[in-house]
Amino acid sequence: MNVPFPPLLLWPVVIGMVVGAILWRRLQVKAFRTAPAEDWPKHAPRGWTHSRIYPWLLAIAGVIGAYSLWRFSAPSVHGVVLDAATGKGIPNALVARQVFRSGQRSLTEGPQVLGDAWGKVQTHTDSQGRFRLPGYVSLFPIGIRGESGMAWKVFAPGYMIAGGCEVKGFPAHDGCGPDGAFSFPDPWTGTESQRRVGSIRLLIRIPRPLSGPGDPWAEYFRRLNLLVQYGYLNKDEFIGEAAAYTENRPLTEGMLLDIGSLVPSGPCDTPYCRDPRIRRLARALVDYCDQTTVSEYCRLRREQMIQRLREWLEKDESHE
Numbered sequence: 524m525n526v527p528f529p530p531l532l533l534w535p536v537v538i539g540m541v542v543g544a545i546l547w548r549r550l551q552v553k554a555f556r557t558a559p560a561e562d563w564p565k566h567a568p569r570g571w572t573h574s575r576i577y578p579w580l581l582a583i584a585g586v587i588g589a590y591s592l593w594r595f596s597a598p599s600v601h602g603v604v605l606d607a608a609t610g611k612g613i614p615n616a617l618v619a620r621q622v623f624r625s626g627q628r629s630l631t632e633g634p635q636v637l638g639d640a641w642g643k644v645q646t647h648t649d650s651q652g653r654f655r656l657p658g659y660v661s662l663f664p665i666g667i668r669g670e671s672g673m674a675w676k677v678f679a680p681g682y683m684i685a686g687g688c689e690v691k692g693f694p695a696h697d698g699c700g701p702d703g704a705f706s707f708p709d710p711w712t713g714t715e716s717q718r719r720v721g722s723i724r725l726l727i728r729i730p731r732p733l734s735g736p737g738d739p740w741a742e743y744f745r746r747l748n749l750l751v752q753y754g755y756l757n758k759d760e761f762i763g764e765a766a767a768y769t770e771n772r773p774l775t776e777g778m779l780l781d782i783g784s785l786v787p788s789g790p791c792d793t794p795y796c797r798d799p800r801i802r803r804l805a806r807a808l809v810d811y812c813d814q815t816t817v818s819e820y821c822r823l824r825r826e827q828m829i830q831r832l833r834e835w836l837e838k839d840e841s842h843e
Contacts, residue, residue: 525644525657529721530596533660537592540585548578587664594669594694595661597622597642598718602725604652604677607713612652613729616679619645619755620656621702625668625695636671636700645755658721669694674702675725676755680764682729683739684746685712692718702753705746710736740768741777748781761785766800769807779820783808789831790838802836809833 526533597620604616622642626635639661648654656675670693677685688703690696715726732739747764750756765782774782786805787796795801812821812829821829 524641524660524662526660527657529599530592530658530660531598531721533588533592537585537588540588541582544578544582544585547581548575551575551578591661591664594667595624595639595664597659597670597673598692599656599658599722600673600675600725601655601722602653602727604648604654604679604727604729606682607728607730612648612650613679613682614648614650614652616648616652616654616677616682617645617755618648618654618656619643619676619678621674621699621753622659622670623672623674623697623699623702624666625671625697626666636697638702639670643754668697671695671697672699672703673723674699676750676753677727677729678747678750678756679729681731683711683732683735683743684750685709685714685727685729686746687714687716689716689718689723705749711739711742738775738777740772741775741781744768744778744781748784758785762798762800762804766803769803774807774811776815776818776820779808779811779818783820786832787835788828790835805832806836809836 600620604613604618605611606613620643622639623636624639626637639659641661642659644656644659646654646656672688672690672693674688675686684705686703686705687709688699690698711730711732713728717724717726732743735742744765747756747761751758751761762785765785782804786801786808790796809829809832812818815821
């Protein structure tokens with residue numbers, strides 16, 4: 524359950540439930556002792572003789588709530604997303620969060636990290652790049668080790684995608700599994716994290732993928748592909764970004780594997796293949812392989828696929 528305030532503020536509620544249950548039970552005991560037994564049916568409220576279980580139920584609910592807050596909660600997150608070059612806030616950037624918990628341990632594989640079913644939430648930055656994500660509390664805590672970390676992702680079209688995993692303050696320190704940071708340390712993005720009482724503040728600086736180590740645009744599409752696999756973005760957004768890139772820029776060897784995953788392996792006549800953006804990506808892929816004879820992507824197990832794509836495109840173009 525995502526709550527619009529830090530879960531820390533719920534502690535007075537669960538403590539009040541336990542204290543209230545104790546006081547309620549004491550009043551019951553006092554009433555039973557002072558009133559003669561033969562007068563209970565006459566003067567006691569309906570169900571009074573059976574309601575002695577209610578304080579215990581309230582106390583149990585309070586203890587379970589306290590355990591859930593202790594082991595299965597995550598603080599709220601707020602902060603700002605800035606352009607690394609200008610220092611200005613980036614509006615309408617996607618900011619997402621996923622809470623993870625530790626599962627069963629294995630002697631050979633180590634701890635298993637699982638995503639909480641209702642632990643994912645996302646929002647968009649305002650005109651100044653600010654954002655806020657609510658806190659999280661599990662209503663049905665399962666397990667012993669508790670929450671292990673909280674992964675966060677930031678996506679703004681045309682900017683390098685940022686991500687990280689917060690583990691400080693979580694009862695289990697097994698991290699976020701494969702959904703953690705894209706690389707550590709991240710040579711492209713910069714993040715400052717400050718843990719406060721009941722919340723985490725993030726200052727995230729992201730650049731445009733124009734320069735940096737290796738192939739920045741290839742890294743951009745690798746991260747974009749991971750966002751789709753982890754469920755932060757849908758495939759259509761990936762297709763749109765890739766098609767927009769191929770309009771003005773050539774493909775590079777490093778991005779072929781990720782962009783190639785969007786292209787069918789051969790001729791097809793489904794609505795997906797009839798999308799002009801998919802045909803544009805297929806054409807860009809075929810042109811790259813025709814012009815780059817030393818490409819490992821085109822040479823290794825790709826020659827037949829490229830030939831089928833070439834025939835498919837030439838057939839469709841001849842019908843236009």
